[in-house]
Amino acid sequence: MKIPTRIAFSVLFCFIILSKSNFLAEAQNTRISVNVGVILDFDTWTAKMGLSCINMALADFYASNSHYKTRLLLSS
Numbered sequence: 001m002k003i004p005t006r007i008a009f010s011v012l013f014c015f016i017i018l019s020k021s022n023f024l025a026e027a028q029n030t031r032i033s034v035n036v037g038v039i040l041d042f043d044t045w046t047a048k049m050g051l052s053c054i055n056m057a058l059a060d061f062y063a064s065n066s067h068y069k070t071r072l073l074l075s076s
Contacts, residue, residue, distance in 0.1 A: 038076045
């Protein structure tokens with residue numbers, strides 16, 4: 001009777017370990033949003049162009065570095 005008991009405990013142990021690792025993997029996929037204030041004078045074309053360039057740079061950065069979990073959210 002010891003062998004079936006060992007097998008049962010081994011299966012139970014593997015199940016617990018796999019469920020914990022799945023839970024930790026899901027927790028690591030969350031994104032952290034950081035609000036960043038941008039002060040620009042939107043009456044000028046240079047400010048509008050600057051904000052557009054910042055947004056494009058962020059989009060390009062996150063497209064090539066998708067493993068980064070922190071995301072900047074621009075508030076103008």
